[in-house]
Amino acid sequence: MENIQILERLLYSCFQNSKIGHLVKGIVHNLNGPIQILSMQIEILRMDTAKDLKVVESTLALSLPDTAANQLKGLTDNLQRRIERLSQMEEALARMENMVNVITNRSQDGExxxxxxxxxxxxxxxxxxxxxxxxxxxxxxxxxxxxxxxxxxxxxxxxxxxxxxxxxxxx
Incomplete structure (x- = not known):
């Protein structure tokens, strides 16, 4: 009788793990869309920020009063930091995408x-x-x-x- 109870618990555990696996597979599938949207938006922000940076840098090349030049230099620094943060976001998103791909590949094993x-x-x-x-x-x-x-x-x-x-x- 004890062996049957152990087997029942094991079977129930396997069933629960299977349910969780199916749920995770669906969640992982649903993550692909938002990951792609975030990736595109980050790329657009990167391009827009790079354009803004070029405009500010070309304006700095002009003869400007010291106050305006200092403010533009501060703006240049901020834009460069934004580009660095966007790079960090892209790296984090790439890691997430890799995790999603690994789980997707594992769920398709044997197919x-x-x-x-x-x-x-x-x-x-x-x-x-x-x-x-x-x-x-x-x-x-x-x-x-x-x-x-x-x-x-x-x-x-x-x-x-x-x-x-x-x-x-x-x-």
């Missing part, structure tokens, strides 16, 4: 048969995926030095990812 695969890229994606686990991210030392290896043809990418997961889990 397509043989395909070329770059093992180093899969290892980097798996490491990014595992970095979502706070213990792994902050408590496990990570150093990845991968040799250049040829592209592989993989029959089942899911098996490869599971093998990598087992290796990382053992760390």
């Amino acid at each position: 397509d048969g043989q395909r070329p695969l770059i093992l180093n890229q899969v290892l980097e994606e798996e490491l990014d995926f595992w970095n979502a686990d706070l213990f792994f991210k902050h408590q496990v030392g990570q150093q990845l030095a991968l040799p250049t290896i040829p592209t592989l043809i993989v029959i089942n990418e899911g098996y490869l990812r599971d093998l990598i997961d087992c290796l990382l889990d053992a760390c």
Whole structure:
């Protein structure tokens, strides 16, 4: 009787994890649109800011009273800082997009048969995926030095990812 209860709990846990997985797959799918919109808006802001910066810098080249020149120099500094912040936002968005792609790829494992695969890229994606686990991210030392290896043809990418997961889990 005790074994049946253990199996029931295990089955229920698997069912719950499956429900969560389906929910996450939908959430990840729905994140793609906002990520693309943010990416485009950041690029537009970057271009507009760069144009404004050129106008201010060309105005600074003119003979201006010291007060106006100092104000324009301050404006130039502000615009340059905005461009730096936009770059940071783009980097953060690229990391988010990469996480979404990793989860999307993992959810499609086994859906397509043989395909070329770059093992180093899969290892980097798996490491990014595992970095979502706070213990792994902050408590496990990570150093990845991968040799250049040829592209592989993989029959089942899911098996490869599971093998990598087992290796990382053992760390």
